Amino acid sequence: MKKSYNQGFDKNPKDYMMEKLSLDEIKKCINTSPSKGRDMLILGEQNFTPEVVEYIEKSNKKVAVEILEPKLSEELGLKYPNDAKAMIDFSAIRHSLNRHGEDSKLVKSNSQLPITYNDLANYRNIVKAADETIIIA
Structure with a gap:
């Protein structure tokens, strides 16, 4: 199994992410796993595809993409820095597409490139x- 974030820090066996799955397997995992808490599914970047992003948005789901590095979690002031996850849900996806997608006012009026499920x-x-990360806690 592969580590959930990078090889640079130690993790417990529960923090390992799943192997590469088919879209149908991913959908089944998303539908049957908890949507919050320490038992929440961690997809891993290899399973976080444009098709999965579209599925999350259209089925009103939330998933964890990966485990955050504890040092970053501490800097952000998170309550459980050793168990913090980078997550995305349908409302964030929908907001991003509505505000910055192909049919958004910003794209039409500012000749901004639209974002896609791939982005x-x-x-x-x-x-x-x-290039730079600014943390405001």
Whole structure:
């Protein structure tokens, strides 16, 4: 099994993410797993595809993409830094598409490129590749 975030910090066996699954297997996992708490499903980046993002939005679900690094969780002041997860839910996806998607006012009026399900599926990579991170706690 692969680690849920990176090889740079220790995790308990429960923090390992699942292997690469088919879309149908992912849907079944999303539908049957808890939507909050320590037993919440951790998809892992390899299972967080544009099709999965679309499914989450259209079925009103919430998932954890990966475990956050404890140091970052502590800096953010999270209550349980060793068990914090990067999550996304249908309302965040819907908001992003409504505000920045193809039919949004911002895209139409500012000649901004629209975001897509593919962009949302890659949001963790975008966050990790940021030149600078500002933490306001």
